[in-house]
Amino acid sequence: MSQEYDFKTKVALAEMLKGGVIMDVTNVEQAKIAEESGAVSVMALERIPSDIRTDGGVARMSNPHMIKEIQDNVSIPVMAKCRIGHFAEAQILQALEVDFIDESEVLTMADEDFHVDKHPFKAPFVCGARNLGEALRRVDEGAALIRTKGEAGSGNIVEAVRHMKMITSELKSLKEQDLSEKSKEFRVPLALVEEVAKNGKLPVPNFAAGGIATPADASLMMQLGAETVFVGSGIFKSEDPSERAHAIVQSVTHFSDAKKVLSASYKLKDAMKGILMSDIPEDQRFSERGE
Amino acid sequence: MVGVLALQGNFASHIQILNEIGLDSTLVKNLEDLSNLQGLILPGGESTTMSNLLLRDQSFIDGIKFFSDNKPIFGTCAGLILMSKNSFDKKVLNMNILDVEVNRNAYGRQVHSFDDSINLQCKSVKSQSIKASFIRAPKITSIGKDVEIICKHNNEIVGVKEGMHMAVTCHPELQNETLLHKLCFKG
Numbered sequence: 232m233s234q235e236y237d238f239k240t241k242v243a244l245a246e247m248l249k250g251g252v253i254m255d256v257t258n259v260e261q262a263k264i265a266e267e268s269g270a271v272s273v274m275a276l277e278r279i280p281s282d283i284r285t286d287g288g289v290a291r292m293s294n295p296h297m298i299k300e301i302q303d304n305v306s307i308p309v310m311a312k313c314r315i316g317h318f319a320e321a322q323i324l325q326a327l328e329v330d331f332i333d334e335s336e337v338l339t340m341a342d343e344d345f346h347v348d349k350h351p352f353k354a355p356f357v358c359g360a361r362n363l364g365e366a367l368r369r370v371d372e373g374a375a376l377i378r379t380k381g382e383a384g385s386g387n388i389v390e391a392v393r394h395m396k397m398i399t400s401e402l403k404s405l406k407e408q409d410l411s412e413k414s415k416e417f418r419v420p421l422a423l424v425e426e427v428a429k430n431g432k433l434p435v436p437n438f439a440a441g442g443i444a445t446p447a448d449a450s451l452m453m454q455l456g457a458e459t460v461f462v463g464s465g466i467f468k469s470e471d472p473s474e475r476a477h478a479i480v481q482s483v484t485h486f487s488d489a490k491k492v493l494s495a496s497y498k499l500k501d502a503m504k505g506i507l508m509s510d511i512p513e514d515q516r517f518s519e520r521g522e
Numbered sequence: 523m524v525g526v527l528a529l530q531g532n533f534a535s536h537i538q539i540l541n542e543i544g545l546d547s548t549l550v551k552n553l554e555d556l557s558n559l560q561g562l563i564l565p566g567g568e569s570t571t572m573s574n575l576l577l578r579d580q581s582f583i584d585g586i587k588f589f590s591d592n593k594p595i596f597g598t599c600a601g602l603i604l605m606s607k608n609s610f611d612k613k614v615l616n617m618n619i620l621d622v623e624v625n626r627n628a629y630g631r632q633v634h635s636f637d638d639s640i641n642l643q644c645k646s647v648k649s650q651s652i653k654a655s656f657i658r659a660p661k662i663t664s665i666g667k668d669v670e671i672i673c674k675h676n677n678e679i680v681g682v683k684e685g686m687h688m689a690v691t692c693h694p695e696l697q698n699e700t701l702l703h704k705l706c707f708k709g
Contacts, residue, residue, distance in 0.1 A: 249533075251567070307571070484530060
């Protein structure tokens with residue numbers, strides 16, 4: 232066997248990120264705080280989701296220079312986002328040797344019909360999903376990691392809970408269903424549906440994202456079956472980013488030990504201000520983008 | 523019963539291998555979890571994250587070092603870094619369980635990760651090749667005089683043994699290889 236790089240090699244990095252916290256950062260200083268607090272990876276982006284929501288306009292891939300600066304200053308994996316369907320942005324991120332590319336609904340969509348064909352890329356991709364069909368379409372396109380969409384930048388966990396529970400319950404009931412019907416409904420090959428039905432789980436790791444703001448939110452998502460959590464606006468929109476990052480890391484590792492989650496939560500100041508889903512018009516919900 | 527350090531990383535794939543070779547296993551997240559174990563695995567993951575979590579509880583670190591005086595520890599990738607004498611990064615904990623020095627992320631970022639065969643040469647088994655994944659892997663840059671080289675890849679040292687402890691820079695567990703686990707915990 233000579234050196235090989237295949238789909239398994241992409242998924243392997245996702246395996247290494249399990250039980251960790253991936254934090255959104257917008258500059259070197261934040262990236263260092265994240266790393267020093269125990270982040271397993273950072274997502275480098277110019278504006279965190281809650282600011283994208285407030286600012287409006289078109290949200291694109293971040294400036295490569297800013298991503299490079301972060302890569303040069305931390306030793307943990309660095310992720311970055313491209314727009315849904317924008318394969319040229321993805322090519323640039325791969326050329327930059329970003330460790331994971333997030334084809335993200337938080338950015339403005341570039342293609343309303345097609346996601347990036349992720350198979351030809353060497354860089355692994357993570358994609359958001361609200362349900363099993365979306366998750367499997369992304370895996371079929373080549374995603375090496377699935378995360379719930381949740382509602383990014385909302386500080387409201389309700390959508391992430393909905394998406395995680397939906398995927399879990401669909402996985403559980405899949406083997407009782409007509410798989411060839413499901414393959415048509417999901418618009419993915421029958422073989423993939425059969426594999427997932429047989430194993431009762433996704434063929435790639437399943438992380439949580441979108442609205443996580445407190446150690447308790449992180450623990451909740453882990454207990455619902457997430458294998459790692461992404462925290463976006465929740466850390467650097469709070470009053471105490473370093474302490475909060477530290478506490479969320481603690482609560483993910485010890486998610487089933489309420490005393491440890493409690494001790495991590497004690498000294499925290501105020502979390503980011505959250506937004507009710509009823510206050511986000513449907514056409515402004517990130518999670519509605521790309522299905 | 524073999525424990526797998528489960529602060530962060532791919533502890534689940536090691537549990538699966540232990541099940542396959544008929545060894546009971548348990549997750550280790552606290553000092554108390556170390557009691558009654560016959561061995562311990564330090565899995566892959568992010569060494570800075572595992573260091574950060576370990577450094578929150580000095581008694582846990584002392585417990586692992588004390589454990590290593592009497593029982594075998596097997597480390598993969600980040601696990602090797604934690605077991606080493608030095609990895610030249612102040613954010614990373616080195617427990618000095620193995621007399622080796624390592625250079626983190628020595629192959630580069632994820633696009634330079636790969637799967638390949640490694641050559642296993644160990645006193646107790648016949649030489650053979652096994653598969654392993656190198657994921658943002660470290661390299662062993664120097665070894666002490668009591669350290670036995672057990673695995674090589676392209677003539678570079680990728681696996682070592684010192685006393686009852688073993689460690690590799692890569693992930694045989696991701697390729698369903700069970701031999702190193704057997705060697706370490708079943709003699």
